[in-house]
Amino acid sequence: NAGVMQNPRHLVRRRGQEARLRCSPVKGHSHVYWYRQLPEEGLKFMVYLQKENIIDESGMPKERFSAEFPKEGPSILRIQQVVRGDSAAYFCASSQQASRGMSSPLHFGNGTRLTVT
Amino acid sequence: SQQGEEDPQALSIQEGENATMNCSYKTSINNLQWYRQNSGRGLVHLILIRSNEREKHSGRLRVTLDTSKKSSSLLITASRAADTASYFCATVSTGANNLFFGTGTRLTVIP
Numbered sequence: 001n002a003g004v005m006q007n008p009r010h011l012v013r014r015r016g017q018e019a020r021l022r023c024s025p026v027k028g029h030s031h032v033y034w035y036r037q038l039p040e041e042g043l044k045f046m047v048y049l050q051k052e053n054i055i056d057e058s059g060m061p062k063e064r065f066s067a068e069f070p071k072e073g074p075s076i077l078r079i080q081q082v083v084r085g086d087s088a089a090y091f092c093a094s095s096q097q098a099s100r101g102m103s104s105p106l107h108f109g110n111g112t113r114l115t116v117t
Numbered sequence: 118s119q120q121g122e123e124d125p126q127a128l129s130i131q132e133g134e135n136a137t138m139n140c141s142y143k144t145s146i147n148n149l150q151w152y153r154q155n156s157g158r159g160l161v162h163l164i165l166i167r168s169n170e171r172e173k174h175s176g177r178l179r180v181t182l183d184t185s186k187k188s189s190s191l192l193i194t195a196s197r198a199a200d201t202a203s204y205f206c207a208t209v210s211t212g213a214n215n216l217f218f219g220t221g222t223r224l225t226v227i228p
Contacts, residue, residue: 004159033215042205042218043160056214091159103148103167106216108159 002027005074006092006109013116019079019086021112025094032075033093033106034060034067043091049075082116089113121206121219129225136193138222140206141186147209149182150216151191154203163191163204198228 005024013019025032030051035043045059049069060067064082069075079086090113093106121142130136140149148167152160166173166182166189173180179192193200203223207216 006159035218042220045215045217048215059215093160103165105150105162105165106160108152108161110157110159 004092004094004107004109006090006112008112009110011112011114013082013114015083015116016081019082019114019116021077021079021090021092021114022074023077023092023094023109024074025092026096026107029094029096029107031095032069033095034075034077035091035093037089037091037111046077046090079114082114084116087114087116121208121217123204123206123219123222125222126220127223127225129227130196132196132198132226132228134196136196136200136224136226138191138204138224140189140191140219142189142206142208142217142219143187144208144210146184147211147213149180149189150207150209151178151180151189152205152207152218154205154221156202160205193224196224196226198226200224201226 007022032049034046037043047060047067048056052071064080066078089111091108091111093108095104095106121140124139146168150165151163153163154160164175164180166180177194182189203221205221206219
């Protein structure tokens, strides 16, 4: 049973380029969460998606960032026109059941480390 | 901010000793979860305690929750070098649909 798969593990982009981060949740999980982690800090919530729907994007910057979780295929976090401040580790997590109460633990991928030069 | 705060930020102990980490939070919660993160890896779920529970055990882990003080503690007994990692508490606020993570405690267990 594969866990949450994220790719690439490392991504280097120049300022102004686009970054696409992919996340395949645990098989059977239909809830995906994206978090961002700066060095020596905790995880900051960005967005919560169910299949084809964005449920909560309150933690995601309004500009340049977007996320999707299509009916088929992985969830994608897209960052347009990257800036140095976007450099961070981006983690995806999935869960099986509906999120209300969140009594199911999250299963995390190993993250994508984005470096903007 | 709903984010929790862990205390201490860093803890260094000898193998075999117990390690205690504390977490404080600000809002009313549905449950509180503890996660572990090894360097360069994703988080791994350790234990979940619901708001109506006061204590929970899992192997060498013991978690307490005091909702009146809005605090939780994680105790790792008989620590091992392999327990070296960062430990995060995460809360699910009442009615919320995501986890808010604390700032983490970096635990080093010296063999």
